[in-house]
Amino acid sequence: MKITSDETAMQRTFRCLLAAMSRPGRIQVLPSTLEGGGGPREPLFLVLRSLLDQEVSFAVTGVDRTDALQAIIAGRTRCPAATIGEADYIVVAGGDSDGEILGAKRGTQQYPDTSATIVFAVRSLLAPDSRRPAAALSGPGIRGEILLGPIQGLGPRELEHLRTLNTDFPMGVDAVFIDERGRILCIPRSTKIRIQEN
Amino acid sequence: MNLREWMGRKKRDGCGNGPDYSFAFLDDVSKREIRRKILKAVAIPGYQVPFGSRELPIARGWGTGGLQITLSLVLPEDILKVIDQGCDGSVNAVNIKRFIQAVTGVRLTTDTGEATLIQTRHRVPEEPMTDAQILILQVPYPEALREVEPSERVTRRMHAEADYSRMWLYLYEDIVKFDEITIGYRYPVTVNGRYIMDPSPIPRWDIPKLHMAETLFLFGAGREKRIYAVPPHTPVVPLEFEDFRFRVENFEGKACARCGATDTYLDEIIDDATGRRLFFCSDTGFCDKRCGE
Amino acid sequence: MGYVAVKGGVEAIENACRAFVRERTKGTSTPLAVEQIRDRLFLLVDRVMGEGSLYAPDLAAMAIRQAAGDTLEASFLLRAYRTTRPRLGYSIPRSSAGMRVIRRISAAFKEVPGGQILGSTNDYTLRLLHFDLDKPSKAAGPDFSGETGDDPRDGEPLPGTFPRVIDILRRENLIVTPKRREDEPEAMDITRESLLFPAPRSAALQTMARGETGGLLLMAYSNMRGYGNIHPTIGELRVGYMPLCIRHPSSGEPYTAGEVKVTEAEILAKFTDETEGPRFTVGYGMCFGHNEVKAISMAILDRSLQTGTNATPSEDAEFVLSHIDGIESMGFCNHWKLPHYVDFQSDLDRLRRAKEIHESQGMDGKKKA
Structure with missing residues (x-):
């Protein structure tokens, strides 16, 4: 049997994502076998390649959105681009969608899974000033409550937007946060977000 | 040539008919679809996510749903345990194990504590599982409401509206007739206060193990093409009335004839010669461990 | 033990x-x-x-x-x-007017443009067991058998393609125009997406094309016998080869990669008078290889599923489409051979408990139904 390193890297990436999705708010670290030169976007590409292909669609938004980035994602995953309202995966480059994600599809009451997954590409999930939590999370996958530290490079209102998108459970969106060092964290729609007043 | 070598054989002299199977058997497109659906399932606890279930070399109804989940996330360094009705040595468990090992090269174990992945049919292991493990359950009927409504269109709507009155009525009628809830296995549960879920045909004994657990539970129904999940630390509550409580199976006064356990789910064996009844642990790995094997 | x-x-x-x-x-x-x-x-x-x-x-x-x-x-x-095989591309939709026909008949007309072409068929053989089938001699069996090695076409080559009977009727405005519901995809693929209900027609047709012949026949037969009222007329039944056209992966140019033997059936059934005035409705069936029973059954079911009422099993899309897959149904049927003793033990526990309650209430001897 041929085991290519790419095949197992994809499985490893997915296991990491699965751990993050089933334990919201807890940081997981992606496998170090990064392709290419290991630039700041490689963790994002790794996650996208483990999930995206010609059977789904994606959109790029956010302050760091470029056509080149969209072309690279399309090229590496063969995934067709779509509008924000239609995309199955929405990449928020630079962590700030400026409210664009509010247009994401949230599924239907009968098929809530036909919703978008929002992938935030942020600078760091471990901000230097981690004393002040950004939010308190609770719900499935969390024992009691977990404090979410401030995320470096995440737009100030993005958590609020997520909360707005997820008011009609089971409809809603699931969010994945990926930083430049290969750390990931998830906030699925089942998570209650209590934003901490600063 | 053993199975593993045969599966990896390269294409024969250009005719393209050789096996040449890839790591974990499924092609990349199939794996990615299953991964996407698993994440959705985890994000919406207890909700059945439809997926384009693939045919596997194992027959439909024999664990293809669980198997597709296992194959889409297994790593070469995983330690795998497969059980059928609690038993590691049961023919179907052996067959599934043999196949997964052939296409991935994983190490096998019968020790629940040692395993990183456990695929199971109709049992949750007795030994408490940890947050480093995943339990994958094979599911014949993913729809708990199928008992009261045969049509998928209707049950979809019932779930969408959280309209579970007919399920409650079913329990009520049971009580009127028998003065007791007579559902044995496949006992319906409410997950995270929202969806009524079929926990797969595990005995009632195993239901409390799903509640606020450390472990992630993934459910795969291959023939019915559904994936669903119970994340860790998620409330899983069996349907019951205040005056008619959910009860696990009663093994009072009985013990395993092999390891002496009085706190496990027991298989009742009829001794051919005398018609006498003997009891043994259904979880054979656990029983072996107690016996020091 | x-x-x-x-x-x-x-x-x-x-x-x-x-x-x-x-x-x-x-x-x-x-x-x-x-x-x-x-x-x-x-x-x-x-x-x-x-x-x-x-x-x-x-x-x-x-x-x-x-x-x-x-x-x-x-x-x-x-x-x-x-x-285990990767999907390399998608074929380009083609009309079956381009089929290289080896057999085509119409039950709707005595003669049709292009003629009735019987090709090879068992339909008219006397079902007598041939004890000497393998002998090459012409005297081995009756002439109708088609097993004597004669070229049934007498060397006369068939034309490449034939006009479709259904197209002729359509030109005369005698047949409803099929309409795709707005929310339906062009062609759903049930091997990639789970079949959901209401199912798009493309998904229903694909499910039936993969269905078990006996299963399809049973459902269609129930309809034609009376649990339903399609009363089909076979507009056209064809066996032949469809060109398989794909786009070249690099140039994007369409080219023919090969051909696939198929059986196609189009049935005409009772007419409606909904929007365009009275017209015949049509049922369509197509499957791999030469399998006429399957194609005809599929066409009847395609039509019966469009009835819109779920009055009989063959009109109920969920009932038909969920139960005709041979691989799924045989797998599940066989799975009952697996041990179920844990489940049975659980049932036994409930039964004993119910008996206990029953006996304690002194209801012995009064058996319940």
Whole structure:
């Protein structure tokens, strides 16, 4: 049997994502076998390649959105681009969608899974000033409550937007946060977000 | 040539008919679809996510749903345990194990504590599982409401509206007739206060193990093409009335004839010669461990 | 002791597998060659390719040999193999007007443009067992048998394509125009997406094209017998080869990669008067290989599913489409052979408890229904 390193890297990436999705708010670290030169976007590409292909669609938004980035994602995953309202995966480059994600599809009451997954590409999930939590999370996958530290490079209102998108459970969106060092964290729609007043 | 070598054989002299199977058997497109659906399932606890279930070399109804989940996330360094009705040595468990090992090269174990992945049919292991493990359950009927409504269109709507009155009525009628809830296995549960879920045909004994657990539970129904999940630390509550409580199976006064356990789910064996009844642990790995094997 | 009986383990499985191989190869007859199955049992090969959802005559013949002729098992082998193959592209939709026809008949008209072409068929044979089938002599059997080695076409070549009967009727405004619901995808693929209800027609047709011949026949027969009222007329039944056109992966230019043998059936059924005035409605069936019973059954079911009422089983899309897959139904049927003793123990516990309550309430002797 041929085991290519790419095949197992994809499985490893997915296991990491699965751990993050089933334990919201807890940081997981992606496998170090990064392709290419290991630039700041490689963790994002790794996650996208483990999930995206010609059977789904994606959109790029956010302050760091470029056509080149969209072309690279399309090229590496063969995934067709779509509008924000239609995309199955929405990449928020630079962590700030400026409210664009509010247009994401949230599924239907009968098929809530036909919703978008929002992938935030942020600078760091471990901000230097981690004393002040950004939010308190609770719900499935969390024992009691977990404090979410401030995320470096995440737009100030993005958590609020997520909360707005997820008011009609089971409809809603699931969010994945990926930083430049290969750390990931998830906030699925089942998570209650209590934003901490600063 | 053993199975593993045969599966990896390269294409024969250009005719393209050789096996040449890839790591974990499924092609990349199939794996990615299953991964996407698993994440959705985890994000919406207890909700059945439809997926384009693939045919596997194992027959439909024999664990293809669980198997597709296992194959889409297994790593070469995983330690795998497969059980059928609690038993590691049961023919179907052996067959599934043999196949997964052939296409991935994983190490096998019968020790629940040692395993990183456990695929199971109709049992949750007795030994408490940890947050480093995943339990994958094979599911014949993913729809708990199928008992009261045969049509998928209707049950979809019932779930969408959280309209579970007919399920409650079913329990009520049971009580009127028998003065007791007579559902044995496949006992319906409410997950995270929202969806009524079929926990797969595990005995009632195993239901409390799903509640606020450390472990992630993934459910795969291959023939019915559904994936669903119970994340860790998620409330899983069996349907019951205040005056008619959910009860696990009663093994009072009985013990395993092999390891002496009085706190496990027991298989009742009829001794051919005398018609006498003997009891043994259904979880054979656990029983072996107690016996020091 | 009973305890070990359930622990068959590796050895028991391997012995059972070996025993099957032994049984398949026992006796002194010549080993079966794949080519023989492919060429001589071509109807069996065609059926297995259809139900296995993979057009590969050699592989189907191999599967039939391996499964000792069990069609469900052979189709299953093909399906499982299909799972491992990457999807390289999608074919370009083509009208069946371009089919290279080897047989076509219409029951709707005595004569049709292009003529009735019987091709090869069993329909008119006397079902008498031929004890001397293998003998090459012309005297071996009646002339109708088609087994005598004569070229049934008398050397006269068939034209490449034929006009479709249905197109002729359509030009006369006698047939409803099929409409796709707005929310329906162009062509759903049930091997990639789970079948959901209400199912788009493309998904229903795909499910039936992969369906088990006997299952489709049963459902369609129930309708034609009276649990339904389609009363079909076969507008046209064709057997032939459809060109398989794909786009070149680099240039994007369409080209013909090969051809696929199919059976196509179009049935005309009772007319409606909904929007365009009175017209006939149509049911469509197509499957891999030469399998007329399947194509006709599928066409009848396609029409009955459009009825819109769920008055009979064959009109209920969920009922028909959820139960006609051979691989799924045989797998689930066979799974009851697996041990279920944990579940049974749980049921036993409930039964004993119910009995206990029953007896404590002094209701002995008054059996409940």
